[in-house]
Amino acid sequence: MALKLEPGAKLVVATHNPGKARELAEILENRFQLVTAGDLALPEPDETEMTFVGNALLKARAAADASGLVALADDSGLSVAALDGAPGIYSARWAGPGRDFADAMKKVEQRLEEAETEDLAAWFTCALAVAWPDGPAVVVEGRVDGALAFPPRGDRGFGYDPIFVPDGRTETFGEMDPQAKDAMSHRARAFAKLKAALL
Amino acid sequence: MALKLEPGAKLVVATHNPGKARELAEILENRFQLVTAGDLALPEPDETEMTFVGNALLKARAAADASGLVALADDSGLSVAALDGAPGIYSARWAGPGRDFADAMKKVEQRLEEAETEDLAAWFTCALAVAWPDGPAVVVEGRVDGALAFPPRGDRGFGYDPIFVPDGRTETFGEMDPQAKDAMSHRARAFAKLKAALL
Numbered sequence: 001m002a003l004k005l006e007p008g009a010k011l012v013v014a015t016h017n018p019g020k021a022r023e024l025a026e027i028l029e030n031r032f033q034l035v036t037a038g039d040l041a042l043p044e045p046d047e048t049e050m051t052f053v054g055n056a057l058l059k060a061r062a063a064a065d066a067s068g069l070v071a072l073a074d075d076s077g078l079s080v081a082a083l084d085g086a087p088g089i090y091s092a093r094w095a096g097p098g099r100d101f102a103d104a105m106k107k108v109e110q111r112l113e114e115a116e117t118e119d120l121a122a123w124f125t126c127a128l129a130v131a132w133p134d135g136p137a138v139v140v141e142g143r144v145d146g147a148l149a150f151p152p153r154g155d156r157g158f159g160y161d162p163i164f165v166p167d168g169r170t171e172t173f174g175e176m177d178p179q180a181k182d183a184m185s186h187r188a189r190a191f192a193k194l195k196a197a198l199l
Numbered sequence: 200m201a202l203k204l205e206p207g208a209k210l211v212v213a214t215h216n217p218g219k220a221r222e223l224a225e226i227l228e229n230r231f232q233l234v235t236a237g238d239l240a241l242p243e244p245d246e247t248e249m250t251f252v253g254n255a256l257l258k259a260r261a262a263a264d265a266s267g268l269v270a271l272a273d274d275s276g277l278s279v280a281a282l283d284g285a286p287g288i289y290s291a292r293w294a295g296p297g298r299d300f301a302d303a304m305k306k307v308e309q310r311l312e313e314a315e316t317e318d319l320a321a322w323f324t325c326a327l328a329v330a331w332p333d334g335p336a337v338v339v340e341g342r343v344d345g346a347l348a349f350p351p352r353g354d355r356g357f358g359y360d361p362i363f364v365p366d367g368r369t370e371t372f373g374e375m376d377p378q379a380k381d382a383m384s385h386r387a388r389a390f391a392k393l394k395a396a397l398l
Contacts, residue, residue, distance in 0.1 A: 003202045003337065003396055003397075048249045048250075049248050049249055049250065049253050050247045050248055050249070050253075051247075051248065051253070051257065053256060053260075053336070054248050054249075054250070054253040054256065054257075057252060057253065057256070057338065058250065058253070061252075135339070135392065135396075136337055136338065136339045136392060136393070136396040137252070137337070137338050137339075138202065138335055138336070138337050138338075139256065139335065139336050139337075139338065140334070140335045140336075193334065193335055194335070197202055197334075197335040198202075
């Protein structure tokens with residue numbers, strides 16, 4: 001087998017979140033027939049790995065093996081230098097089951113105050129994995145560096161976007177035009193690598 | 200870039216063990232110019248992941264990024280059904296810094312006695328990862344199922360081979376002719392998948 005994704009191929013997206021599946025479909029320019037792990041009622045594996053790529057791989061592998069289809073999964077988050085990379089792979093978990101990112105952003109601000117640091121350097125990471133059933137998997141990672149700004153600004157984007165100012169810009173991801181953000185985001189960079197590798 | 204390994208390419212093998220590097224060179228039929236992470240004095244990353252593929256990926260990524268070369272890493276081990284998959288990713292660590300596998304095999308036998316089980320089902324897993332510097336990575340996994348036999352038999356192979364009888368055979372991996380073992384081993388299966396994907 002060759003590690004290629006043919007246009008029109010059926011692809012299972014290892015997410016139970018319809019919004020994320022829609023976003024992935026847009027990024028993939030509707031090139032594939034997408035179904036989600038939620039559509040197929042596949043079980044959600046525990047994210048037991050300690051890295052973004054590890055968790056993306058684990059989710060893609062589980063979906064591929066349970067469905068018999070090629071599977072795509074992502075894992076992403078915010079890492080803060082002065083917090084030794086936290087929240088990192090726990091970015092979503094800091095927001096709790098209610099996905100309260102206002103609260104998660106407050107936690108980041110509090111931790112930085114406790115650390116009594118002036119260092120606001122941070123980066124977003126997006127890992128993507130594509131797994132073939134009982135076959136190989138391909139993983140890529142995209143990253144964007146920047147600095148944190150408090151209080152949060154802007155109501156675009158999602159997650160930690162309102163406190164993240166990418167290097168070379170003054171607005172937060174939460175204030176930026178979606179197209180401008182998409183041109184430089186960790187997710188866009190990961191997808192560019194994935195497309196270069198597989199399309 | 201395409202996910203292909205060209206014959207003659209320079210490849211760094213993410214191991215500090217000269218014996219393992221030699222074995223990998225043989226499996227790869229001397230198709231590549233191999234250097235080891237040891238040769239290049241690259242740092243050895245901590246194996247922090249909870250899966251074989253995760254640890255193989257972490258080692259390949261670290262070696263690729265530190266050397267600027269395409270890197271190959273493996274991670275493998277024995278999983279025992281009645282011990283919930285132990286020793287698994289801890290297979291080498293059960294042998295201690297002195298790599299005393301006689302002791303590690305005794306530990307497996309003791310744990311099975313403590314579990315008061317008749318279930319001797321076990322499997323070997325080998326994960327391989329190839330990572331491009333600042334680029335994608337490909338991972339594969341090979342597995343062979345079998346049953347444990349005590350006391351250990353045979354002085355061929357290494358690690359837990361003397362207590363592992365693959366399904367369909369009566370000798371342990373430690374007793375088998377190396378060619379017969381190589382035709383069916385977890386490692387051979389992983390390399391077959393890797394070759395199919397990348398060569």
